[in-house]
Amino acid sequence: xxxxxxxxxxxxxxxxxxxxxxxxxxxxxxxxxxxxxxxxxxxxxxxxxxxxxxxxxxxxxxxxxxxxxxxxxxxxxxxxxxxxxxxxxxxxxxxxxxxxxxxxxxxxxxxxxxxxxxxxxxxxxxxxxxxxxxxxxxxxxxxxxxxxxxxxxxxxxxxxxxxxxxxxxxxxxxxxxxxxxxxxxxxxxxxxxxxxxxxxxxxxxxxxxxxxxxxxxxxxxxxx
Amino acid sequence: xxxxxxxxxxxxxxxxxxxxxxxxxxxxxxxxxxxxxxxxxxxxxxxxxxxxxxxxxxxxxxxxxxxxxxxxxxxxxxxxxxxxxxxxxxxxxxxxxxxxxxxxxxxxxxxxxxxxxxxxxxxxxxxxxxxxxxxxxxxxxxxxxxxxxxxxxxxxxxxxxxxxxxxxxxxxxxxxxxxxxxxxxxxxxxxxxxxxxxxxxxxxxxxxxxxxxxxxxxxxxxxx
Numbered sequence: 037x038x039x040x041x042x043x044x045x046x047x048x049x050x051x052x053x054x055x056x057x058x059x060x061x062x063x064x065x066x067x068x069x070x071x072x073x074x075x076x077x078x079x080x081x082x083x084x085x086x087x088x089x090x091x092x093x094x095x096x097x098x099x100x101x102x103x104x105x106x107x108x109x110x111x112x113x114x115x116x117x118x119x120x121x122x123x124x125x126x127x128x129x130x131x132x133x134x135x136x137x138x139x140x141x142x143x144x145x146x147x148x149x150x151x152x153x154x155x156x157x158x159x160x161x162x163x164x165x166x167x168x169x170x171x172x173x174x175x176x177x178x179x180x181x182x183x184x185x186x187x188x189x190x191x192x193x194x195x196x197x198x199x200x201x202x203x204x205x206x207x208x209x210x211x212x213x214x215x216x217x218x219x220x221x222x223x224x225x226x227x228x229x230x231x232x233x234x235x236x237x238x239x240x241x242x243x244x245x246x247x248x249x250x251x252x253x254x255x256x257x258x259x260x
Numbered sequence: 261x262x263x264x265x266x267x268x269x270x271x272x273x274x275x276x277x278x279x280x281x282x283x284x285x286x287x288x289x290x291x292x293x294x295x296x297x298x299x300x301x302x303x304x305x306x307x308x309x310x311x312x313x314x315x316x317x318x319x320x321x322x323x324x325x326x327x328x329x330x331x332x333x334x335x336x337x338x339x340x341x342x343x344x345x346x347x348x349x350x351x352x353x354x355x356x357x358x359x360x361x362x363x364x365x366x367x368x369x370x371x372x373x374x375x376x377x378x379x380x381x382x383x384x385x386x387x388x389x390x391x392x393x394x395x396x397x398x399x400x401x402x403x404x405x406x407x408x409x410x411x412x413x414x415x416x417x418x419x420x421x422x423x424x425x426x427x428x429x430x431x432x433x434x435x436x437x438x439x440x441x442x443x444x445x446x447x448x449x450x451x452x453x454x455x456x457x458x459x460x461x462x463x464x465x466x467x468x469x470x471x472x473x474x475x476x477x478x479x480x481x482x483x484x
Contacts, residue, residue, distance in 0.1 A: 094452045200474060200478075226316060240461065249456055250458060
């Protein structure tokens, strides 16, 4: 579905970022997608999973990755953190917006019993997170911010995820095989653990992967 | 994740099939996957989506596609059809089983108000199906049969799918762009329509794609 891919790297300057830019063109889709604003989209995310979802859904877009401080106020309710961070990421790129461009930013958090599970830094931390998720229900919240020069739209989407039990051998296998250190909650829904050990979700799969595409599609209609 | 891929084509004879055979090796996974029987798996399906799911989950397997009559008794309850057809597909390949091989077969149906939606044959049929699914809840049932030389295990998994409304332009766009004539119910969950127009599922995403991988993984434990 990706008909063209162009790359620029190392662009720097006051209005540019010092990371690679990648453009994903789905010209055929772009021209025909109904009820869709004919405006350039910028995905402000390093996540290959968000890129994959937008591509599968037939969007054309450019990726600009920005480094943003991901701390949040300690007293903030867990369900509000993803929206807060998504908005911060979009605002960090606000000065990059040209003409009719729209920035798309997102942040996902895994919440179990009111506690946020971030990206694990060590094997033991990953092991601890997965062993707590095993046999339990948790919530994935993805916050999204759409930012154009004339308006901002922010929203959060919740999905309930139900894990099967996992044996110590299974947790060890998953961490060693998949190295989930770049993933909130220490798991990727599209990997072995997601396919073999999630028994039910209530909500959308794309939200668990990191971008609630159906909400994104609906909200983009408000940009004319 | 696919470390090796071998292909043989045009094999024919009384105990062989006249289609291409493709083997998917995930050696690293295969050796390490916990609680998994060290038995060769044969996926009896032409579906690229089932192949993708097994590969993402880290299984090694061979694909044997068989042509099987997909008719069923007219008075059979809609929810039993997928299991019936999955079992028929596995039994059609029973004579191919060698030693410790296990055949995996599956069939998925889309059910709205007790009525089964098969693969559409024409544009108008696809349009009619999608316009009925739009704004409604339907059920996807995938039946699976695991067949070894010593035992058979069959099961069905249900997932509820909730579609957003679709405009006539959106339905036309989807059919023309994605040509969903090979898909039960005229839609693919991993395409534009699934990402942008499904607002909720209750169950597993892999089941809607055509193979309930977590059930498959659990049932395979019964083969020693």
